[in-house]
Amino acid sequence: MKSLAREGESEEGATARGAASASAVPGTGPGLVVMDKTLRPAADSARIPSTPSPIALHDRSITPRHHGPHPAPNVHLHHTERTAGRNPPDSTERRTAVADTDETGERADKRSGPGGGILMGRPFGVPVYVSPSWFLVAALITWVFGDQLDRVLPDLGPARYLVSLFFAVAFYASVLVHELAHTVAALRFKLPVRRIQLQFFGGVSEIEKESETPGREFVLAFVGPLLSLLLAGAFYLGMELVDPASVPGVLLAGLMISNLLVAAFNLLPGLPLDGGRMLRAVIWGITGKPMTGTVAAAWVGRALAVTVLIGLPMITHTGILGAGTDDIGGMNTVMDALLAAILAAIIWTGAGNSLRMARLREHLPELRARTLTRRAVPVENATPLSEALRRANAHGARAIVVVDGHGDPLSIVRESAIASVPEHRRPWVAVSTLAQELGDGMKISAELSGEELLDHLRATPATEYLVLEPSGEIYGVLSTLDVEKAFVKAMARPQS
Numbered sequence: 001m002k003s004l005a006r007e008g009e010s011e012e013g014a015t016a017r018g019a020a021s022a023s024a025v026p027g028t029g030p031g032l033v034v035m036d037k038t039l040r041p042a043a044d045s046a047r048i049p050s051t052p053s054p055i056a057l058h059d060r061s062i063t064p065r066h067h068g069p070h071p072a073p074n075v076h077l078h079h080t081e082r083t084a085g086r087n088p089p090d091s092t093e094r095r096t097a098v099a100d101t102d103e104t105g106e107r108a109d110k111r112s113g114p115g116g117g118i119l120m121g122r123p124f125g126v127p128v129y130v131s132p133s134w135f136l137v138a139a140l141i142t143w144v145f146g147d148q149l150d151r152v153l154p155d156l157g158p159a160r161y162l163v164s165l166f167f168a169v170a171f172y173a174s175v176l177v178h179e180l181a182h183t184v185a186a187l188r189f190k191l192p193v194r195r196i197q198l199q200f201f202g203g204v205s206e207i208e209k210e211s212e213t214p215g216r217e218f219v220l221a222f223v224g225p226l227l228s229l230l231l232a233g234a235f236y237l238g239m240e241l242v243d244p245a246s247v248p249g250v251l252l253a254g255l256m257i258s259n260l261l262v263a264a265f266n267l268l269p270g271l272p273l274d275g276g277r278m279l280r281a282v283i284w285g286i287t288g289k290p291m292t293g294t295v296a297a298a299w300v301g302r303a304l305a306v307t308v309l310i311g312l313p314m315i316t317h318t319g320i321l322g323a324g325t326d327d328i329g330g331m332n333t334v335m336d337a338l339l340a341a342i343l344a345a346i347i348w349t350g351a352g353n354s355l356r357m358a359r360l361r362e363h364l365p366e367l368r369a370r371t372l373t374r375r376a377v378p379v380e381n382a383t384p385l386s387e388a389l390r391r392a393n394a395h396g397a398r399a400i401v402v403v404d405g406h407g408d409p410l411s412i413v414r415e416s417a418i419a420s421v422p423e424h425r426r427p428w429v430a431v432s433t434l435a436q437e438l439g440d441g442m443k444i445s446a447e448l449s450g451e452e453l454l455d456h457l458r459a460t461p462a463t464e465y466l467v468l469e470p471s472g473e474i475y476g477v478l479s480t481l482d483v484e485k486a487f488v489k490a491m492a493r494p495q496s
Contacts, residue, residue: 117197126183128176131199141168145254152250163247170251171258172198174231178262179203181227185220201346202262210361214285214293221277228263232256270301272350294358301351309344313337361451363490368449372486373467373476374398378407379431385418386426399477401466402435411435412442412464412477436464443468446475457483 117129146164149156156163179196182205186193194206211217235256242248266274276297283293316336376399377392388400400413417434441460446467448456457465457480467475 117199123180124183124187126187126193126196128196129198131197133200134172134198137200138165138168138172141171149250153245153247156247163251167251167254170255172203174228174255174259175203175262177231178224178228178266179205181223182207182220185223189216189220191220211281214281214290217284218278218281221274221281224274225263225266228259228266232259232263235259268304269297270304270347270351271297271354272301272347273304276301276351276354291358291362294354298351298355301354302348305344305348305351308347309340312340312343360491363487364450364454366450366490367453367483367486369444369453369467369478370446370449370475372482373446373478374482376401376474376476378403378409378474380405381410381430381432383431384427385413385421385429385431385434388413388431389418389426397476399464399479400431401474401477402431403474409438409443409466409474411437412466414463415479416463436462438466442466444478445470453483 117131117134120128120130122128142161142164144164145167146161149160149163153160176196176198179198183193183196186205186207189211191207191209191211194208197204197206207220211220232255235252239249239252239256242252244250244253267278268275269279270276271280271294279300280290280293280297283296284290287293313336375395375397377388377395377397378401379388379391381402381404392398392400399415400418401409402411402413403409411432413431413435421429421434439460439462441456442462442464443466444453444456446469463480465478465480467478469475
C-alpha cells in the first residue's frame with residue numbers, strides 16, 4: 001500500500017495537470033449526464049469521457065419529452081413531437097416537442113438554475129423556464145404559418161403575422177399542458193420534478209426519480225399524449241362554433257392538427273418517446289426486468305430514427321401530406337431532409353442515452369460508502385503534519401481526521417493540502433492549518449449506498465466526507481474521487 005503522503009502527491013499532481021481540461025469535459029448527448037464540476041474536486045485522467053459521472057446523476061426518471069412545433073392547416077406537416085424520457089432509463093427527463101429525449105446533456109448546475117432560460121412561473125411548485133431558442137422557433141412558426149394564412153385569408157395583409165405569432169404562443173401553451181400532465185402524474189407518484197423547460201424542439205419535464213413499478217411508468221408516459229389528444233378534441237369542438245374561413249377557425253384548425261401530431265409522434269413505440277417508455281413499461285411488466293424493457297424500446301427507437309431519416313423526405317416529396325407534387329421544390333426537399341436528419345439524430349441519441357442511463361442505474365447498488373471509505377487516523381489540532389502522516393502509515397490509514405480532546409471529529413485534512421506542503425516543511429506545519437471544517441452534510445453514514453449515497457453527495461458537494469458508524473464512531477473518510485473511480489470500474493464491466 002502506498003503511503004498517504006505519496007498517494008496524495010500523485011493523485012493531486014494528476015489533478016493539477018488535468019483540472020482545466022477535466023472541468024470542461026462535455027456530457028454525453030441529450031438526456032445523458034455530464035460531469036458535475038462542483039462535485040469533481042479531483043479529475044481522473046483515466047476517466048472514460050462518455051461515461052456519465054455517478055455524482056452528477058439525475059435518476060432520470062428524468063424522461064425528456066418534446067413536442068414538435070409547427071403544424072398548421074394545409075401545411076406540410078414536417079414537424080412532429082418526440083418525447084424522451086434525462087432522463088433518466090434511463091432518465092426521466094420528459095421532453096415534449098418534436099422529439100423527446102432522456103437527458104439534455106447539459107451540466108446539472110446549469111439545467112436547474114436560471115441558465116435554463118426565462119422563468120415564467122411555478123405551477124404546482126415546479127419552475128417553468130423558456131429557453132432563448134424558443135424565440136427562434138417562434139419566429140420560424142410566425143413566418144411559415146403567416147405564409148399559409150396569406151393563402152387561406154388573403155385579406156389579412158401584414159396582420160397575418162400577428163395572428164401567426166399568437167398561434168406560436170398558443171401552440172407552446174399546449175406543449176406546456178402536455179408537460180404539466182407528466183409533472184402532475186410524477187408529483188402524485190412522489191417523484192420530484194426539478195423543472196419544466198420550453199425550448200427549440202418543444203418541452204422538457206425533468207423528473208429526478210424513475211417510477212418504482214411498470215404500471216406507474218406506463219401512466220407517467222401516457223398522460224402527456226392523452227392531454228394532447230384531449231386538447232385536439234377541444235379545438236375540434238371549438239371549430240364547430242366558428243366560421244372555418246375566419247381567423248378563429250384557422251387558428252383552431254392549426255392547433256387541432258398540431259396537437260394531433262404531438263400526440264401521434266410521442267406515441268411511436270421507441271425510446272426516447274412517450275410511446276417508447278410505454279413499450280418499456282409493458283416489457284418490464286412481462287419480464288420483471290426493467291433493463292430488458294429498456295434495451296428493447298431503445299432499439300425500436302433507433303429503428304424509428306432510421307425510418308424518420310429515410311421516410312419523412314420520401315413522404316413529403318410524394319405529396320402524401322396534402323401538398324401537390326408541383327408545389328414541392330428544391331428548397332422544400334432540402335428542408336425536409338434537414339428536418340428528418342435533426343429528428344433522427346435526436347431520437348437515435350435519446351435511445352442511446354436511455355440505454356446508458358439504465359446501465360448506470362443497474363450498477364448503482366455497487367456503490368457503498370462502507371466499501372469505498374478510506375481508513376482514517378484521528379489526530380489533534382496541533383499535531384505536525386509529518387507526525388500525522390507517520391501515524392497514518394503505521395496504521396495503514398489513507399486519511400487524517402482532526403479531533404478534539406474528547407475524540408469528537410472537527411475537520412478532515414484535505415488530500416490536496418497535504419500534497420501542496422513540501423516534505424521538508426511538514427514537521428513545522430500543524431494539521432489544523434490544512435484541515436477542512438466539517439460542515440452540514442459532510443458527515444455521512446457508513447450504511448449509505450447506491451442512489452441514496454449519490455443523492456447525499458450531490459446535495460452537499462465536497463472533496464471528502466467523514467463516514468460514521470451508526471453508533472457515531474469514526475469509520476473513515478470517503479473521497480469523491482474514489483466514488484467516481486468505483487463507478488467507472490463498474491461501468492466498464494460487461495453488461496449483465
